[in-house]
Each structure stands twice: as C-alpha cells, then as structure tokens.
Amino acid sequence: MTEKKTIVALSGDGIGPEIMAQALRVLKVVAEKIEFDYEVVEKAFGGAGIDQFGHPLPEETLLACQNSDAILLAAIGAPKYDNAPVRAEQGLLALRKALGLYANIRPITVHPALAHLSPLKREVVVGSDFVVVRELTGGIYFGEHTLEETSARDVNDYSAEEIRRIIRKAFEIARKRKKKVTSVDKQNVLATSKLWRKIADEVATEYPDVTLEHQLVDSCAMLMITNPKKFDVIVTENLFGDILSDEASVLPGSLGVMPSASHSETGPSLYEPIHGSAPDIAGQNIANPVSMLLSVAMLLRESFDNEVGASMIEQACDTVMNEGILTRDLGGDASTSEFVDALIKHL
Ligand SMILES: NC(=O)C1=CN([C@@H]2O[C@H](COP(=O)(O)OP(=O)(O)OC[C@H]3O[C@@H](n4cnc5c(N)ncnc54)[C@H](O)[C@@H]3O)[C@@H](O)[C@H]2O)C=CC1
Ligand SMILES: CC(C)CC(=O)C(=O)O
Numbered sequence: 001m002t003e004k005k006t007i008v009a010l011s012g013d014g015i016g017p018e019i020m021a022q023a024l025r026v027l028k029v030v031a032e033k034i035e036f037d038y039e040v041v042e043k044a045f046g047g048a049g050i051d052q053f054g055h056p057l058p059e060e061t062l063l064a065c066q067n068s069d070a071i072l073l074a075a076i077g078a079p080k081y082d083n084a085p086v087r088a089e090q091g092l093l094a095l096r097k098a099l100g101l102y103a104n105i106r107p108i109t110v111h112p113a114l115a116h117l118s119p120l121k122r123e124v125v126v127g128s129d130f131v132v133v134r135e136l137t138g139g140i141y142f143g144e145h146t147l148e149e150t151s152a153r154d155v156n157d158y159s160a161e162e163i164r165r166i167i168r169k170a171f172e173i174a175r176k177r178k179k180k181v182t183s184v185d186k187q188n189v190l191a192t193s194k195l196w197r198k199i200a201d202e203v204a205t206e207y208p209d210v211t212l213e214h215q216l217v218d219s220c221a222m223l224m225i226t227n228p229k230k231f232d233v234i235v236t237e238n239l240f241g242d243i244l245s246d247e248a249s250v251l252p253g254s255l256g257v258m259p260s261a262s263h264s265e266t267g268p269s270l271y272e273p274i275h276g277s278a279p280d281i282a283g284q285n286i287a288n289p290v291s292m293l294l295s296v297a298m299l300l301r302e303s304f305d306n307e308v309g310a311s312m313i314e315q316a317c318d319t320v321m322n323e324g325i326l327t328r329d330l331g332g333d334a335s336t337s338e339f340v341d342a343l344i345k346h347l
C-alpha cells in the first residue's frame with residue numbers, strides 16, 4: 001500500500017473557490033482511476049485569511065503547507081482588501097518566500113486542434129511550445145518599497161546565487177526539451193540584468209549541449225507574439241516573468257488555460273493558475289477551470305510522478321475544448337461546472 005498523500009488546498013478569493021471546487025471534483029475521479037491515495041486539507045489564504053484570521057497567510061495555513069506533500073492554490077486578491085493594512089497579495093509573496101519557491105514554471109503550448117481559439121494567426125501559433133521559467137522569490141517584488149507623499153521607491157535586488165540557481169533550473173529543463181535557453185533581461189539599463197547576463201553565460205559553460213541566447217525584455221515581448229516558435233525555455237527575473245507569461249496567454253487564447261508549478265530546493269511544490277482572482281467574473285460560475293485543472297495535472301506529474309493521471313486530465317481538457325465546449329473567455333457559453341461535467345465524462 002502506498003502512503004496517503006496530503007494536499008493543501010488554498011481556494012483564496014474571487015473565482016478561486018469556484019475553480020478549486022471543480023478541480024477537487026476532477027482530482028477525486030482521477031484519483032479513483034489511478035488509485036492515488038490522498039487527503040485534502042483546506043486552509044484560509046489571501047483575503048479569506050484576512051477575513052478569518054486578520055492575516056493573508058495565517059500561521060496554521062503556513063504550517064499546513066510546510067507539512068504537506070503538495071499545495072494547490074486557486075487565486076487571491078479582491079478590491080475590498082486593496083486598502084487593508086495588509087493586502088491579500090502579501091500573503092502570496094510571504095508564502096512563496098517562506099516555502100522557498102524560487103522556480104515558477106509556466107508552460108505554454110498550442111494544440112493544433114485548438115489554434116482557432118487564439119486571436120493570432122494560425123501559422124504563428126501552431127507548434128508553439130515553450131516554458132517560461134520565472135524567478136519567484138527575489139527581485140523587485142521582494143525589495144524594499146517606500147511610498148511617500150511625493151516620491152516612491154522599489155528596490156530590485158538579486159544575488160549571484162539567486163540568479164545562478166534559477167538559470168541552472170532553466171538549463172536542466174531545456175536539457176529534457178529542445179535544448180535552447182533564452183535568457184531575458186534589460187542589461188542595456190539595469191545593473192541586476194548585467195549580473196543576470198554574466199551568470200547566465202557562466203552557467204551555460206556547464207551545459208555544452210544546450211544553446212543559450214540573450215534577449216532584451218522589450219523585444220522579447222514582441223517576439224513572443226510574432227514568432228513564438230523560436231522559444232524553448234525562457235528564463236527571467238520575477239517582474240519580467242510575471243508580465244511575459246500573462247502576455248503568452250494570448251497564444252492559446254486565454255489566461256484561463258495557463259497553469260504553473262512553483263518549486264523549492266527541497267520542500268513541497270505549489271501549483272496554481274497564472275491568472276488572478278478575476279473579481280469581474282467571480283461568483284457567476286463562468287470562469288474557465290482549465291488553468292486550474294492543468295495545474296492539478298502538473299501536481300500529479302511533478303510531485304507524485306503520476307504521468308497517467310496527469311495525461312488523463314490534459315487530454316480530457318483538450319478533448320472537451322476540441323468538441324467546442326468552451327467558457328466565455330474562449331468565445332463559448334459553457335459554465336464552469338458544465339465544462340467540468342463534460343470533462344468528467346471523458347475521464
Ligand atoms: N496568483 C494569484 O493569486 C494572483 C492574484 N492576482 C490578483 O488578482 C486580482 C485581479 O487581478 P487582474 O489584474 O484583474 O488579473 P486576473 O488574472 O484576475 O484577470 C485578468 C482578466 O482575465 C480574466 N480571467 C482571469 N482568469 C480567468 C479564468 N480562469 N477564466 C476566465 N477569465 C479569466 C478576468 O476575468 C480578467 O478580465 C488582483 O487582486 C491581483 O493582485 C493577480 C495575479 C495572480
Ligand atoms: C501578487 C502577484 C505577484 C501575483 C502575480 O501576478 C503572479 O504571481 O503572477
């Protein structure tokens with residue numbers, strides 16, 4: 001008998017609880033088929049943490065995450081917490097830091113049968129298949145922030161070691177793919193980027209089988225939607241990775257189909273859609289659950305080495321979308337739960 005695994009579920013805010021409920025429904029069905037023994041521990045986080053405990057990362061939530069085998073997060077943040085003494089987003093940054101989740105992996109693929117869902121030309125998107133490796137626990141999001149009446153300051157800080165480990169991670173991923181790393185920076189202006197580029201060149205010598213190219217972030221943003229097939233693994237700092245990966249969602253057609261995994265050096269990994277809590281559509285059962293479902297697939301594959309369960313979910317998502325059952329963000333009229341009802345029939 002295999003040991004029971006503990007998955008912490010952080011539903012958070014906005015569409016978070018709706019898409020988490022559907023993800024757990026799917027996980028239950030898949031787990032029965034693949035004989036995956038697990039328990040779900042649900043904890044308050046983000047705005048929900050502020051409501052219940054006065055803090056976006058309550059102590060018991062952090063403890064449960066630290067003691068888990070994997071963490072599934074939906075999304076946090078809502079306008080009502082924007083002027084709270086501690087914002088919901090601070091809980092997310094604090095959790096990433098506390099768990100040492102330095103490597104955020106955001107895969108982007110466009111299935112040929114689903115290329116029509118992209119606003120971009122078919123010949124541009126078909127065959128796009130790359131990964132954004134975003135540094136997640138350093139940079140400007142974690143530097144000092146000062147806000148005064150007539151001035152403001154945010155510090156962008158990176159140590160050589162922080163850069164080295166994320167670049168190495170990108171090379172390791174590239175080694176198992178098309179063996180190309182594009183390191184994205186703004187070294188024509190920023191000191192942090194000059195260090196970033198130097199370390200990337202150093203790390204490249206450890207991986208003679210992988211090609212390294214450098215790209216400035218502004219032109220990278222353009223290339224990502226004019227020539228996305230040129231990319232295999234993009235590695236970049238926290239802020240740039242945040243922005244570029246949301247931009248990349250234009251390729252498959254919606255933020256609602258974009259999953260991610262965040263890894264530390266030793267502890268549990270966290271899986272979450274790249275999108276936020278979408279307050280504009282919360283509570284209506286119309287959010288696209290695919291990003292959340294694909295995050296569950298990544299969890300099964302990467303934390304539990306369960307390729308069968310992961311592929312089952314991924315293929316079912318593709319099949320249902322290919323049948324034209326789509327949520328509104330992709331031009332359809334299926335509700336969140338109708339999409340998942342259809343998906344469960346394909347499992
Ligand atoms: N990891 C997280 O929990 C993140 C939280 N946030 C927070 O989310 C809140 C809202 O931020 P926004 O800038 O509006 O970004 P957002 O990603 O929540 O929404 C941007 C747009 O995409 C749509 N969208 C997002 N996910 C969707 C889905 N699954 N299905 C269909 N449409 C979807 C939304 O309706 C909205 O029009 C803020 O408080 C922000 O700080 C933002 C990004 C990540
Ligand atoms: C609080 C933000 C850094 C969340 C976000 O936009 C993200 O991680 O993609």
Ligand SMILES: [Mg+2]
Binds near residue numbers: 242243246274
């Ligand atoms: Mg983001």
